[in-house]
Amino acid sequence: MKHLLSAADLSHKQAVRILDTAGQMAATQAREIKKLPTLRGRTVVNLFFEDSTRTRISFETAAKRLSADVINFSAKGSSVSKGESLKDTALTLQAMGADAVVIRHHASGAPHTLAHSGWTHGAVVNAGDGMHQHPTQALLDAYTLRRHLTGAGDPSGRDLAGLRVAIVGDVLHSRVARSNVQLLHTLGADVTLVAPPTLVPVGVEAWPAEVSYDLDAAIDTKPDAIMMLRVQRERMSSAGGGFFPSPLEYTRNYGLDARRLAAMPEHAIVLHPGPMNRGLEISAEAADSPRAVIVEQVANGVAVRMAVLYLLLSGSGATTETNETKVDA
């Protein structure tokens, strides 16, 4: 694994390995001294062309806990806003010696372009590109699901076989949904997408997931977890695409409230990638209930990103792939 661009690129074995490594990273985070010397002398650049506080901070924390030097480069207040291209920005960072570039970009495929253009020799980690992918989000979601839903004891080595997950909300515009559908499928879970038909992409029939337009019916099928997606209020306006008539109607049909929470199986958990629109896709009762693991997702995000950076950048990580290939052969 040279880059992490898409959840679809991960084999079952690679995905489980990342989750296992994240478990080891999480264990170190319970210690008083949280910092590991693993990536000392390596440079990680957070290249953010789109506003993001939590993902950037999560990657920054992960890199710093591994003792890497971190450079934060955000489009605002940088030469990007003066019209510098992705290419020139990447060449500049390359000249400064970036070992890894964590990129968030509004254009789908920008991390792919960066990784395959020759503009940078470092590892490229996709931290969210347009409506395409957000693979570390899917990994942290899978990590969270595995911790809660695959039985007692150390979950190392386990996948998500047999788990049933409903992903609810704006699937059309969601890179979180795309990443999760692919990774959850790789790990053996069954996915149902729940959304108004306007927020499901044409072409979804090729995805390894069921599609439902009825949240109550989906809850009746007793999913093990419900993953709520952020819905932007402006999507209802005609300028925003007119995807649904009103926020109220959306909340009535697709919001997770106390009633729907109560209808879920007792063991089922609620996830949300954040930031939440309380009162739109999720009510306060649901968001703050003990079954919501939303805050824990944030902590798990750091562990998962530590694991990804470690596997991409540590000497052993770079050679693991070839070793594993040999073993497989």
Next chain:
Amino acid sequence: MSPRKYLLQNVAPYGGARTSVLLADGVIAAMGADVSDDEATIVDGRGLVLLPGLVDLHTHLREPGREDAETIRTGTRAAAMGGFTAVHAMANTTPTQDTAGVVEQVWRLGREAGWADVHPIGAVTVGLEGERLAELGAMADSQAQVRVFSDDGKCVHDPVLMRRALEYVKAFDGVVAQHAQEPRLTENAQMHEGVVSAELGLAGWPAVAEEAIIARDVLLAEHVGSRLHVCHLSTAGSVEIIRWAKSRGIDVTAEVTPHHLILTDELARGYDPTFKVNPPLRTQRDVEAVRAGLADGTIDIVATDHAPHTREDKDCEWAAAAFGMTGLETALSVVQETMVDTGRLTWADVARVLSETPAKIGRVSDHGRPIAVGEPANLVLVDPDVRRVVNPDEQATKSGNSPFRGRELSGCVVATFLRGRATVLDGASCDEDVVVRR
């Protein structure tokens, strides 16, 4: 120095029986196995197919305005290398080709370049803004004698304006060439809407956005009794609509690009903007449908939509990149590979779809003519038996955005003659000859 004569020996007109053809004084002076001329330059035509010089109804030459991507000189030289003797230059230049002055300038620059005849296309609306008609009559009456009008790149989406344009150009036997793209259905669209766009997270350009406009326009054309030309149709549904319209006797013609005959949306998976084009690459099913439509005559012509772009406009993330791909120097090969090598078209059909019919649609009288004594010597010699690997860096076009880079294609142009003068000979452009004689 009198113009050079050429004797094309043992060539196969339309891929048929071999003969020899003497070009002198700009015309085909003699034909027959026993034709000879001591002064003529001999061209050994064994194994070569002779066709009328190709006519492109849809070329972006970028001049005036974007001379960094292409000029009339480099674009027409690329045309000659591709076997074309006439091209129609699209109106989306800067300034727009929406006045007699601009179209005359383009026409004149084409004549000065000397590589191929340039027929400017006039904009339908002022500045391609889709708000009011440009001075269509003035462009028609100008020296450029514009007969084809198009806002290509943009759709004339206002139905009343489209109706007026269709009606108005009847006065001078013009035709409106529509870029069929419903704008509201394609806001921010990046690629064909379907399985691949859903996975890649790129905003979709649905087939219906093309088909809805074509359906409307053929009905408008029927209502006002005008002729309509549909640019670069790309979907199976569009082919069906055109087939239906023709069965009703509606005066509509349609074109398909070489790239829509061979490439699909699967190519977007690498996010390489070389494959970003408007209309977008569609599915394999659509490719099959446009091939079938071209084979059965529903689609009248192949036009390149040659759209050169600078490197900076393509060397970036997909969403930031410009739409378009070059095509003049690969068009004939793609048609051969997809239609001739597969037995769906004869070489006579190729002459029809790449020369005769485009000339008729554009009302160009001296191109797309029969290969016969006395006719203008606008000809192309093709070697159908070679295969070559496309290298955009070696092409005559100024831009490198060929979707066929590194791909092996059938056939190559050996020679192109414009009014009896070689613009290409032995597969190389005749720079000196053209510069001296233009």
